[in-house]
Amino acid sequence: MAEKLVPVVCPWCSVGCRFYAVSVNGYIRRIEFDYDHPTIANRGKLCPKGVASYQFINSPKRLKKPLKRVGEKGEGKFEEISWEEAYRIIAEKIKEIKETYGPEAIAFLGSEKITLEENYLVHKLSKAIGTNHLDFPGRYCQYSNSPARTKVFGSAAATNPFEDVAKAELIVIWGHNPAETAPVLFGQYIEKAILDNGAEMIVIDPRSTRGHKYASLHLKPYPGTDLAVALALLNVVITEELYDKEFVQERTAGFEKLKESVKDYTPEWAEKISGVPAEDIRKAARMIANKRTAFLVNEGVNQHVNGFNLALAIADLIAITGNIGKEGVWSGVFPGAQCGFCAAMSGIAPNKLPTGGLVTDEAARAELERLWGFKIPDWVGLDLTNMVREIGKKIRMMYIIGGNIAKSMPNSGWVREQLKKLDFLVVQDIFLTETAKYADIVLPAAAWFEKTGTAISAERRVQRTYKAAEAPGEAKPDWLIIVELAKELGLGEYFKYSHPDEILREINSVIPLFKGATPEYLAEHPEGCFLPCSEPGEGTKILFKKGFKTPDGKAQLQPVEWMEPPEMPDEEYPLWLTNFRLVGHWHTNTMSEESPSLKKRWPEEYVMIHPKDARELGIKTGDLVKVETRRGSILVRAEVTEHVREGVIAMPWHWQANFLTLDEIHPMTKMAELKAVAARVKKVEE
């Protein structure tokens, strides 16, 4: 029994940690920490999810054979079928729906959990079938911050590598809880900045998070009112003339309009809306303007209908204080999953092409048609929320890969009802998720350690991960399933791949950003390369040193206005409900629930209630309570704690919290309201 050390990228968050899977005869025996490559992001360290990361692949609940539904939709009753039959049924159904309703009745979902190569193939297959209804569940992840940053800087990507976080003088953690969502980033970079290099930290969050003990200032806005704080920060920086005048003069455009738009948003005005003392906002603004600042923002900023405005305001703030394009600053999007960028960079969106162009751009389309050899549809497809809204109308069939929308989407009860209306649903996953229960055909996929592929971390680092275990039963890697299905559909000539390396080579030639990220280079360099990677070995660590990716090379400052959250507490539902993440769970916990070491330590959901609210409601820690919103109610245990601000209740979102949230979306970004809804809590007698 020879032990083999297989280098892998961690399958959970997007810090991009590496370690070795110790593989014996196709099974992972244990893991070993990678201290051999000091330049990797995690420097050998891992969080609890990383250490326990191979447990879920050994779960007895793994899907092992293709399944065909026999019971009612949602019931979860299936019979096993062969791969040939599964492909035949899917291909026939695709052809039938194409003939009856046209290709625009079919929608595809890529995933932030599968590799770059696989997302690229999903994209290629959807276009080959003739539909642009293409999205991925990351729609609810970064789609506020990403378009906002693109508007201001021309590109959303993280500006600096993590090592610059450790060099910052001030760290602003806004709606982000890296101590739990990315402990390695927190320990290796943020803590080093604070404890070793004397940096300060500002936390903006209605909860006291784990990292909060290091903060010199903690602003606690009500959920959904962070925008008021951001506007007031801009107001103070501009009225007190704290902004970087030289930078604003030389590298930004639109300052006067921005100044005009925020002139009425004083800290006193923001205090009335957000409950954050005006003096604290002033203090924060002065700190941000005078120090080299790293901005770490995440879902607390993103997952609001007004999150786009908030992200714009933050991007403006970063630009006018000059905290971009140099060492010792950091800002950017921070995907929740290891491959959020894999989906985004391969153009998984209703309006994009993998090359970076838009589907409506004729020249870009023609270029891709030349590369791929088939016609590309020219219309803009539907985003995820609208796809689900259109089920039973425009959308007749969905093909979902590695997504669990029946649990992760806002107002998930409604999503489940919608899924029942589909003519045909294919789900490709590693477990029988809540979503898979509504499928007509379920395809068993290989899990993360069971295939070779490319991952892209939050700091734009492209890394290769390798196969360390055999997939159980007849499960196959997602790329192979797509290739074989394409053959069944008669598209074989466009999908001639027998190894992920071949797909990556095609990506090298199709997506310009990846030109230098060849399989050979990545195999030799486990630490990967930073995008854009134009030639092997020529990555880009710091972006925007000279110009921005906007037409005139200047940051386009955007005027921003106050926008109310779509639902506010009232007499009937007097509390704000928000949600958060736990260090031991990940997304809809399909994988972390199957990891015994994690499940044992983080066993169930609960609701955090402030002692004052709890007293009024007669609730004590451990009581069973009913949390109710206009969408429904769930029963959970209460935790009375001062770590959440008065008037706000908070729940971890991994279990059922999204049953309660709101599917109202932003008109442009289509981001829903997942973090701030009106709720009430009642004690339930046991």
Add this chain to the structure above:
Amino acid sequence: MAHKKIFLDYKRCIGCKACEVACEMTHGEARIKVFEFPDLFTVPFNCRHCEKAPCLNVCPTGALFRDEDGAVAFDPLKCIGCLMCAVACPFGVPKLDEENKIMDKCDLCADRRAEGLLPACVSACPTEALKYGEIDEILWEREGKVVANLKSAAEKGEGEPALLL
């Protein structure tokens, strides 16, 4: 010669429990525990491998012994499950393995040390709240940092507060 031990810097701990999980993955049961307090204060706690270890002194069978690296290690074949070590330990570290009726405690990852690797909990700890080293080494590093901070504060000018770690 001073022995190497695991030192706990609770100030750096964020309570992520990576150490617990790493220990559990190595030994089947976590021998280190992270205690959480209501004010977000967290302390990882493991066997101290005391210089004058009471557990070792009271063990009637010699199942507990000091290995060459100074760890209070354990021979399961000699253990009779009398629980004397558990009573003597001021920290409540040795635990009874209910199934085998013998004791179980941290041995500073003897297997990993034999391969030249760090104990699992220390390898994992993302914040470096757990450090493996000799007491003097760790203290010198601390002192060095305090002095450097005081010096840089003095250089920055009067009134600039020094950073005491």
